[in-house]
Amino acid sequence: MTKTTRLIRGSLAVTLSFLLVGCGGGDAQQGGGAGGPPGAGPPPLVVAMTVQAQDVPNIVELPGRIEATRTSEVRARADGIVERRLYQEGTDVRAGQPLFQIDRRDLLQQVAQARAAVARSEAARSNAASVVRRYTPLIKERAVSGQEFDQANASLRSETANVADARAALARAQLQLGYTTVRAPIAGRAGRAQVTEGALVSATQATLLTTIEQAGSVYAVFTQSNAAILDMRTADRSGGGEMAPLSQVEVRLLLANGREYGPVGRLDFADQTVDPQTGSQVLRAVFPNGERLLLPGQFVRGRIAIGTKRGGIVLPSRAVQIGDRGATVFVVGADGSATPRPVQIAGQVAGGWSIKSGLKPGERVITDGWQKVQPGMKVQVKGDPAPAGQAGAPKGGQ
Numbered sequence: 001m002t003k004t005t006r007l008i009r010g011s012l013a014v015t016l017s018f019l020l021v022g023c024g025g026g027d028a029q030q031g032g033g034a035g036g037p038p039g040a041g042p043p044p045l046v047v048a049m050t051v052q053a054q055d056v057p058n059i060v061e062l063p064g065r066i067e068a069t070r071t072s073e074v075r076a077r078a079d080g081i082v083e084r085r086l087y088q089e090g091t092d093v094r095a096g097q098p099l100f101q102i103d104r105r106d107l108l109q110q111v112a113q114a115r116a117a118v119a120r121s122e123a124a125r126s127n128a129a130s131v132v133r134r135y136t137p138l139i140k141e142r143a144v145s146g147q148e149f150d151q152a153n154a155s156l157r158s159e160t161a162n163v164a165d166a167r168a169a170l171a172r173a174q175l176q177l178g179y180t181t182v183r184a185p186i187a188g189r190a191g192r193a194q195v196t197e198g199a200l201v202s203a204t205q206a207t208l209l210t211t212i213e214q215a216g217s218v219y220a221v222f223t224q225s226n227a228a229i230l231d232m233r234t235a236d237r238s239g240g241g242e243m244a245p246l247s248q249v250e251v252r253l254l255l256a257n258g259r260e261y262g263p264v265g266r267l268d269f270a271d272q273t274v275d276p277q278t279g280s281q282v283l284r285a286v287f288p289n290g291e292r293l294l295l296p297g298q299f300v301r302g303r304i305a306i307g308t309k310r311g312g313i314v315l316p317s318r319a320v321q322i323g324d325r326g327a328t329v330f331v332v333g334a335d336g337s338a339t340p341r342p343v344q345i346a347g348q349v350a351g352g353w354s355i356k357s358g359l360k361p362g363e364r365v366i367t368d369g370w371q372k373v374q375p376g377m378k379v380q381v382k383g384d385p386a387p388a389g390q391a392g393a394p395k396g397g398q
Contacts, residue, residue: 043378046369048332049319053361056312056354057305059347062283064222066298068213069286072186075208076201078102078179085193087184093212095187100209102201104180111177114170121166125159132156179203188214213296218289220253220265222302223280251285254301255293263288267304303348312346313355319367320345320353329359330366330373332381338366338373 080102087099131152138144184190191211201207253261265287274281285302287294294300320343321328327345330338343358359365364381366373373379380386 043380044372046366046379048364048366048381051359051361051363053311056309058309060304061347062222062302064220064300064302066294067219068215068296069217070214072212074210075206077203079203082195082199089192093184093190097184098181100182102180107177111173114173118166118170121162125163128156128159188212218294220285222283225280250305252303313359314352316352316367330370332364336378338379340375
């Protein structure tokens with residue numbers, strides 16, 4: 001066999017092998033899987049749940065702010081220069097604890113003047129009393145006239161009044177002197193000092209010195225439209241639910257970082273008037289704050305349990321897709337096709353979403369695997385038998 005003949009035979013063998021591989025691959029692609037239509041794969045495997053009616057807590061989520069249960073603005077009640085700050089900013093203070101010291105030299109002189117005025121008026125009264133004592137036996141002997149005796153008594157009464165006036169002025173001067181030591185009106189946490197040493201403060205202008213807030217327990221204040229509150233109450237009654245008394249309504253807080261605040265609060269106040277400008281009402285809840293995690297002015301979101309709604313629907317959070325156009329779920333039809341359905345959310349309940357409208361009991365909603373589903377696509381629900389002609393479809397989560 002010549003060299004040329006061997007080369008020709010080798011080329012024919014290679015060409016034949018490529019043709020055989022190409023024919024086999026075409027058959028595999030046209031098959032599309034065991035029992036499947038040409039060009040289509042098996043339906044995606046999903047997990048679905050059947051919607052059931054149940055008693056659902058009526059949870060309303062509202063934005064709110066934290067407020068201290070008691071707040072006191074410490075203001076100047078004496079004129080003068082601040083000499084010292086007597087507390088540490090941001091620390092707890094007790095009621096009556098000194099916070100600032102104002103220059104008291106001028107008021108010390110005023111107290112001294114008031115004491116001198118008291119002494120002067122007491123001396124004048126003593127003299128008037130001695131005159132009355134001398135005139136008393138003489139009036140019987142007609143040694144002095146009745147007019148002179150009456151004048152002596154009038155002078156005694158006048159000097160007695162002068163003594164009372166001088167003593168009141170002394171007490172006021174001493175009170176003003178006491179205001180030079182600014183004390184905490186309530187116990188709580190003292191904030192940042194608004195003035196420094198050397199600042200001139202005024203009693204007439206009520207210069208703000210600092211603020212004290214009691215934060216052992218705090219208020220969470222929410223505002224909600226009156227119409228929404230009426231809807232909540234109407235929904236409770238029409239749905240056969242029960243409205244809990246105000247003091248039994250539980251409130252949970254979501255902090256700014258998305259975490260839930262541990263202690264549970266309760267509503268303690270609901271405004272009985274509606275703001276005519278905004279049409280809203282105020283709801284207030286009280287929370288323990290032993291660890292001081294809640295600070296006055298802090299933004300929070302409150303989940304208020306306003307009662308129980310009977311015949312409600314709850315879906316796992318993972319089953320609901322929330323986008324710019326609202327919330328949707330994938331509903332599996334009787335023919336096994338998945339269809340997107342818009343729903344209206346009422347609020348979060350125990351890790352899930354309470355559905356207000358859009359679903360009915362008995363319908364099946366995809367909870368897992370909806371990410372690989374297109375609208376109208378046939379799906380294989382985990383646990384359901386494979387459809388006819390889909391022998392190769394996954395079963396039971398395989």
